[in-house]
Amino acid sequence: MRVVVDLNRCQGYAQCAFLAPDVFAMHGEEALLYDARPDDTRRVDVLRAVAACPVRAIAVEGAGGKRAADRVGVPDGA
């Protein structure tokens, strides 16, 4: 699954790092480092982190948690 954090919004509440520590980790007091492509088996915890973020800075693929069916790398006419 794919994740992106809007780090302009992020204020370092660290709720995500608590709920999915292998995906989100604090780096120092306030900076957040994360894996933007966690394994699908981590989905439940990542979605919990999304829900727990007080500033709603975390976005995952597909607004409703659905995978986008989009094909990539297909040239015109293919």
Next chain:
Amino acid sequence: MALDGSLERLRREGHIVVVGASLAGLRAAETLREEGFTGTLTLIGDEPYEPYDRPPLSKQVLLGRVPVDHTALPRRLAIDARWRLGVAATGLDMAAKRVALADGTSVEYDRLLIATGVRSRPWPNELEAGLDGVFTLRTRDDAARLVHRLRAGPRRVLVIGAGFTGSEIASVCRERELPVTVAERGPAPLVGALGGVIGEVAAELQHEHGVDLRCGVMVTGLEGDGAGRLRRAHFSDGDALEAEVAVVALGATRNTEWLAGSGLAAGPRGIACDAGCRAFDIRGIVADDVFVAGDVARSPHPLFGYQFLSLEHWGNAVAQAEVAAHNMISPGERRRPHLWTPYFWSAQFGVNIKSVGVPNMADQVIVSQGSLGEHRFTAAYGYQGRVIAAVTFDQAKWLEFYQRQIEQAAPFPPPFTAVDRRPEGMRPVPAGFPDPSVPTHGPEVTVSGHSPTDQRVTFTPA
């Protein structure tokens, strides 16, 4: 409200082409679909990868915590696009409404969005830039090459330029326990973006983390060994340094060359557009069917004296792409201005640095919370008696408050008594930005000799 027939047709069956398949291009494509565009959508990108996120490249990717291919951006929805990846756009014919591509084909459009972004400014000497061990960092491929080399444990890394990217790279090197030298032409790291007062704090951070920081010097040459591997760097103060890796972090160049001769007002400073993201042509008239978004755009901002701002910020790419996409398929009266208040962040040496507003327009700065000495503070920036920006070191929670202050043109220095203002922050001081008419980096050119036959041009670095 009824749409006129041609716009209705565009929304239903028109062809929108987006040149640039990175953050701005992707977010624009998603917004077009979200807002009901059902026609054909083509995304053109010069890199072979689907849209990916760049900020992690100089942080978690370089640290080796996250593989480089884990940076693809999530999709908000399926955009049902035709993708032309790995093929650069090479020309624009506005009269024929056609984009030429590097593979000799072309794509016609009804509406065009230009989001070609920037690329890292290369080391000016091509031979030296080609030495094994000389890197830049902008793309996934750049990051993959550099992380591979850092993993091998070079004896010393030289970072040329102490802007945000250079400072983040130096921070990663220290975290990997690699010896690192940073060469900065200005008086302190980050001085162009945050000014001299905060630049001093950035310098302290580097010193405390064991960086060999050299300010006020230029790298004048990179020297290779017989096998074409980087061996040594030479400085303008006469010093030389043994280094196996050099990372050139001298800022970015806008990707506008492909627009030469198109009639658009595009050049080294980007593509000028109005607040509604419509591109200006060389006559200064906005085009109705060509829009611009992201790092390559330069647009006027009412909050900052209507100056045309180029903002190489992640958040700007998202916000401007959304406005551009909306305006591309909306009638005049429903179009929106891009009024985003600039925001950016950087993580380095364990500190989270965030900014709102435009610090480098400021004449004064005041530490309104916390303490410079503790590297944990909020600094408010003032311009002609109003708050124009704020920067936090590990105090991001204050930024939203200052965003409101900026948007309301609140007086500077702030009249409120801050919760924990320290003696050093009681009075505003000059912000210490370098004179913008003096370049902070780039080559120096001097002309000597008097008569036309004796005149010599000297280019430094050679």
